[in-house]
Amino acid sequence: MQFMKFRKIFSVALAGALLLTSTSLFGEGNVADAAVISSIPNTTRTLKSYDNSFLSVTGYASLSGGVKDRSSYVGTSYYRTVKTSREFLQALLDAKSGSVKVIEIAANLNLGWKELNLSSTEIQKYNFVAKYEDPTNGYTNPTLQANGVSKINVSDTNGLTIFSTSGSTIKHAELKLQSSANDIVIRNLNFDEMWQWDDVGNHKEVGWTFIKVNGANNVWIDHCKFAIGADGMVDIENGSSGLTFSWCKFGLEANTNPASDSAIYKSITYMEQKYTSNQLASTSLYYKMRKAGATPNQIMAYSAYHSKCHLVGSGDKDYVNYVDSNGKDYKDGNQRLRITLAYNQYSNVGQRVPMIRQGVGHMINCYIDDTTHMNLENSVSSFKANSTSLARGMNARNGASIAADTCVYNGVTEPIVGTELQGQDTSNMDPQWANLFKNAYNRNLIVNSQVTNANGTYTGSSWDNNGVNLFTKGFVWYNKSTLNKWAWSSSIVGAANMSKTKPPTTPFTFQYNYTEKLPYSYNAVPLNDVVQTVKQYSGASKVTLSAKDWLKTVYSTSSTPTTGSSVNVGSYYRIKNVNSGKYLSAPTDASGTKLVQTADKTQATSLWRIVAGDTGYVNLVAQVGSASKVIDIPGASTDNGVQLQIWGGTAGADWQQFKLKDNGDGTFGILTMISGGTQGLDVNAKSTAEGASVIQYNYAASANQKWVFEFVK
Structure with missing residues (x-):
């Protein structure tokens, strides 16, 4: 019941999260020493509860010369709204000349090579678009075979924001941010359908990745949701620096009944048809799993697993920048790599969270949860016999440094992998580079964090107990010279020559920079709040902002009611009608209480909390009485004139969910899901009277249908 979901939310909000206590188990029955460190050395961190300031760009993309505020472009010729693939490609082309600085994606875009179907003239015009190569072993996803996959290069572009106010989806294309791109912001978008069943099982048959930051600098990817891809999620190559990925959701939970239009459903249905018609060889992974007893639905759940998440640094050979014969420095060396991963949620990702060569990574408040996949793999005999999935976290290589602050790892067997000395881990390196990097010390550090897996639960730091704890189960120490001795970066002596x-x-x-300080301060929510906060706000359509607010980079923490145009999931508001100046109200907390407008804005009767519903929709929870009722359309009616009420919540009910339509003037329409967005909340007969009824009516953006959300802390 949705009612129970809401009560849980409010209980946490009122009482605070439970204090985490645990035994410190290592598999051998040992108990760790007390934590020796609770923050990363040479950093400035503030622990605080979530507020609007967490919407601000943080980390490396926030530094001077990083990403820019483009809110001033609203209403100008530099602002382009696109609803079709051709409009999107044209906007990207115009961004090269600087005539477009903002691209708002107002509809889902299918950008596969075949579905684009560019003419010969268009291929020449949009020469930054190319066909992605086919999978080595052929297609197992009929949709991708029919539509193809594209590579879209974003290059020669300085200053561009690509975003959606509604959480639109980009499908069948990889965005490649090239080295000639700078100051790129991507916000509030979904990325999907870049996956198919790999019947070999090695995750190497095709390089489909949602976004590749291929040398671009100063990139902020925020409030986006990435399903599973055939290769990486978002990878970084060629010396990119100034990167922040924040409030994003990566991966999927295991689900035996995925949506029929999902990539998993389509691909597994295709494989099942081949299996039942005896078209699969005995070497086929699908064949082996089915023969061993796994059902198609179990394999669908198993498929919600992404092997490789963030590759940072494409190869050992990129150890310094390339400088051509004319002295041009391409600034593409791995030593330049700088990335912040903040407030992200990772579901069922196998490894590379992140993996970095030579560069620097910083993680803040990330929540990594591999439990649904690992539990499935460990409980189904067919999967045990035919697959061994990884559940790993960070991996610093070739002298890199990665530090994680106040993160939660669930079902992750190896939060840190790799070796302290690179010479201990050279099996995947060419002999030339294995020899050159063999003396590099790698630094991985986790502080003020928690891990829970089959070996137990531990809260603390990876340096605890002389470096022997659940965080370091997959890490091989050499001489522990990096223990309790942090360096934010390293450099190769003599690299300039x-x-x-x-x-x-x-x-x-190598030289290790022990006195270097992290060049920015940052906020983190307390450890007990990480899971709830990150799940609530990470991904697309989790906060509702106006177009102007999505284009900002810094947000205020004002505790006084404001009439700004941002609406955040989880926050509290008084909702004022533009026509009457009065507030949406539920006079009592009894089920069936009809909604009215009132001038009183001091009581709980006119206070509402925004809670996330289905993607792009919210529930509006009345704070009167028990704070357990939501706005409800009586009888699930779509008739004009029906007065709205409050009622106990029902999970997924379309008669209790609403889309907040940004009117671009600081006001919103509150549109009903059940009508498909054609009807909205309306003060009956445009009345300005106290107690006038609030009804549903065909939405026309009239003043009595416009509402201002006044934030209340």
Whole structure:
């Protein structure tokens, strides 16, 4: 019942999250020493409850010269709204000349190579679009076979925001942010349908990735949702610096009944048809799983697993920048890599969270949960026999440094993997680079965090107990010279005189920057609040902002009621009608209480909380009485003139969910899901009288249908 969901939310809000206590189990029955460190050395961190300031860009993308506020472009010729694939491509083309600075995506875009069906003239015009190569072993997803997959290069572009106010979806294309792109912001978008069943099972048959930051600098990806892809989620290559990925949701929960239009359903249905018609070889992974007893629905749930998440640094060979014969420095070396991962949710991702070569990574308040996949794999004999999935976190290589602050790892068997000394882990390196990097010390650190897996639960730091704890189960120490000795970065001695095309033959010597400070301060929610907060706000359509507010980079923490145009899920508001100046009200908390307008804005009767519903929709929870009722359309009616009421919540009920339509003037329409957005909340007969009824009516953006959300802390 939705009622229970709401009561749980309010209980947490009023009472606070439970204090986490646990035994410190390591599989051998040992008990760890007390935590020796609770914050990352040489950082400035503020622990605080979630507020609007968490919407601000944080981390490396926030530094001077990073991403820019583009809210001033609303209503100008630099602002482009697109609803079709051609309009999107044209906007990207115009962004190269600087004539477009903002692209608002107002509809879902299918950008596959075949569905684009560009003419020869268009192929020349939009030469930044290319066909993605086919999978090595052929297609197992009929939709992708029919529509194809595209690569879309964003290049020669300085200053561009791509976003959606409604959480639109981009399908069948990889965005590739090239080195000639700078100051790129991507917000409130869904990315989907870049996956198919890999019948070999090695996740290497095709490189489909939702976004590749291929040398671009100063990139902020925020409040986006990424389903599973065939290769990476968002990868970083060629020396990109100034990167922040925040409030994003990566991956899927295991589900035996995925939507019939999902990539998983389509691909597994295709494989099942081949299986039942005896078209699969005995070497087929699908064949083996079915023969061992797994059902198609179990395999659908199993498929909600993404092997590789964030590759940061494409190869060992990129150890310094490439400089051509004319002295041009391409700034593409791995030593430049700088990324912040903040407030992200990861579901059933196998590894590379993140994996970094030479560069620097910083994680804040990330929630990594692999439990639904790992539980499935461990409970179904067919999966046990035919698959061994990884459940790993960070992996610093070639002298890289990665530090995680106040994060939660659930079902992750190895939060840290790799080796302290690179020479201990060279099996996947060419002999030349294994020799050159063998003396590099890798730094991984987790502080003020919690891990729960089959070995138990531990809360603390990866340096606790002399580095032996649940965080370090997958990490191989060498001499523990990096223990309790943090360096934010390293550098190869003499690198300025080295050539990328003619590397030396003797092993590199490294310098470690022990006094370097993290170049920005940051906020984090307390550890007990991480799971609830990140689940509530990460992903697309989790906060509702006006177009102007989505284009900002800094947000205020004002505790006084404001009439700004941002509406955040989880926050409290008084909702004022533009025509009457009066407030939406539920006079009592009894089920069936009809909604009216009132001038009184001091009582709980006119206070509402916004709670996330289905994607793009919200529930409006009345704070009167027990604060357990939501706005409800009596009898699930779609008739004009029906007076709305409050009632106990029902999960997924379309008669209790609403879309907040941004009117672009600081006001919103409150549109009903059940009408498909054609009807909205309306003060009957445009009345300004106290107690006038609030009804549903065909939406025309008239003053009595416009509402201002006044934030109340």
